[in-house]
Amino acid sequence: MQAVHIGIVGAGSIGCFMAAVLAQQANIKVTLVARSHQLGSLQTSGISARWPQGTTQQHYVEVTDSAVSLTDCDLIVIAVKATALEPTLRELKDLIPSRPPLLLVQNGVGIRELAATVVNNSLYRAVVPYNVVQVQPGVFEQTSAGILCLEQSSLPVIKQLADAFEQGPGVQQFPDIHTVEYGKLLLNLNNALNALSDIPLKDQLETYEWRRILAAAMREWLLICKRSHIKPFKMTNVSPRLIPWLLELPDWIFLRIAAAMLQVDPKARLSMWYDFVADKPTEIDFLNGAVVRLGQQHQVPTPVNQWIYDQITKRRYDPQQVLDPRVCCRLLGL
Numbered sequence: 117m118q119a120v121h122i123g124i125v126g127a128g129s130i131g132c133f134m135a136a137v138l139a140q141q142a143n144i145k146v147t148l149v150a151r152s153h154q155l156g157s158l159q160t161s162g163i164s165a166r167w168p169q170g171t172t173q174q175h176y177v178e179v180t181d182s183a184v185s186l187t188d189c190d191l192i193v194i195a196v197k198a199t200a201l202e203p204t205l206r207e208l209k210d211l212i213p214s215r216p217p218l219l220l221v222q223n224g225v226g227i228r229e230l231a232a233t234v235v236n237n238s239l240y241r242a243v244v245p246y247n248v249v250q251v252q253p254g255v256f257e258q259t260s261a262g263i264l265c266l267e268q269s270s271l272p273v274i275k276q277l278a279d280a281f282e283q284g285p286g287v288q289q290f291p292d293i294h295t296v297e298y299g300k301l302l303l304n305l306n307n308a309l310n311a312l313s314d315i316p317l318k319d320q321l322e323t324y325e326w327r328r329i330l331a332a333a334m335r336e337w338l339l340i341c342k343r344s345h346i347k348p349f350k351m352t353n354v355s356p357r358l359i360p361w362l363l364e365l366p367d368w369i370f371l372r373i374a375a376a377m378l379q380v381d382p383k384a385r386l387s388m389w390y391d392f393v394a395d396k397p398t399e400i401d402f403l404n405g406a407v408v409r410l411g412q413q414h415q416v417p418t419p420v421n422q423w424i425y426d427q428i429t430k431r432r433y434d435p436q437q438v439l440d441p442r443v444c445c446r447l448l449g450l
Contacts, residue, residue: 120273121145123186123216124193125204127154127179129248130221131195133256136165137284139175144276146177147185155181161254167285168258183211191217191273193242194231198222199397205234217271223304224402225297225410240274241267241293243300245351258285262351265300267293290349298341299349302356304403305333308424311388311398312431312439318382321374324367325441328450331360332420337407343414392431400428420448 122138124131127150139146150158162174178185186192192212196204201222217238220227228239245262263286266278281287290296306320309330313320320326338357341348348356362374391398404421411418423444431437 118272119143119145120190120276121147121188122191122193122273122277123147123149123189124195125149125183125186125208126193126195126197126200127151127158128195128197129250129256130244131193132158132163132250132254133165133248133258134193134195134221135177136163136172136175136256138277138280139163139177140172140284141276141280144280146175147189148177148179149183149186150179150181152181155179157253163254163256165285166251166255166257168261170284172284174254183208186212186216189216191219191271191277192237193219193221195221198224198227198399198402201227202230202234205231209235217273219274219277222402223300224399225301225406226402227297240269240271241297243293243296245296245300263288265290265293265296265349292346294346295349296351298337298344298346299351299356301403301406302334302337302348302359303351305337305407305421305424306330307386307388308398308400308404308428309333310386311392312424312427313441314389314438316382317384317386318380322367322371323441324370325445327363327370328445329420329424329441329448331363332448332450333404333407333424334360334363336411336416336418336421340407340410340414340416340418343416344410388428398428398432400425404428420450423448 122144124135127148135146135148138144158179162176164174165172214236217240219240219242220231221242228241231239243265246258246260248256249259251257264281266287266289268289268291278287309326310317310320313326354362388398404424407421408418408425
């Protein structure tokens with residue numbers, strides 16, 4: 117098989133995990149573009165990946181802080197957060213030709229549309245439905261179930277990327293990646309609520325009122341999906357339309373039926389909470405904000421997602437605010 121060069125922009129957990137999986141293939145050269153402060157540790161430790169059924173060997177991939185190294189790539193994977201997508205593409209636009217296709221690996225809806233306003237490259241989507249954490253220097257571990265969801269393509273380089281993941285942590289290809297984007301967004305609607313609750317994920321999911329708010333936000337999104345004639349991909353063992361029903365069960369039933377859902381690190385929180393702590397921009401515009409925008413487009417009222425969006429905006433200016441979920445439910449009429 118012909119050798120290919122794949123560049124990865126973004127040396128967060130997902131970008132490094134993908135680099136390690138791809139680098140184990142002899143016919144794939146990987147270049148990882150990282151921030152300057154990351155270079156030393158990645159160059160010293162190398163990169164390896166772990167997942168429930170396997171692991172990669174330690175690889176010393178090319179790590180650089182210069183996008184000039186990407187000029188001869190056959191494919192460039194953009195693995196930065198959605199909030200950094202536009203500025204990252206603007207930086208790359210003048211450094212790379214429009215020839216190499218871009219694979220966009222971000223959470224949220226509207227990612228491809230945003231990228232298309234900045235670059236002229238062919239654009240493809242991938243969705244990572246699982247969490248990845250760095251468990252020790254250079255070692256990136258998949259900590260939840262799932263396999264890479266990849267937009268189907270006839271491009272040989274994307275087929276080689278898919279083959280690498282097929283031999284590793286797994287991949288599934290989709291002719292319509294929107295179904296996956298919409299299914300992942302259903303689950304990601306809890307990201308903002310976890311930040312607003314200011315408590316670990318396990319505690320939040322064990323709190324009936326927070327679950328009621330999440331269920332209401334999900335129902336708004338599911339109605340938009342129905343109006344859009346898009347069936348959200350089933351990302352968990354539970355059908356998307358049943359998840360809100362499950363969340364609204366009384367504690368004594370929910371805690372038994374949803375035991376698997378609650379098997380998370382007692383201290384774990386979702387990414388938006390960490391964005392708050394680090395005073396970074398959040399992905400709210402691509403999550404609950406996308407629900408509000410598409411609700412307006414399809415004439416579906418979205419008062420709960422609008423409230424969540426507004427609360428996240430306020431929280432940035434008043435990080436000390438504390439929300440009582442019972443009061444919030446009453447305000448929302450739940």
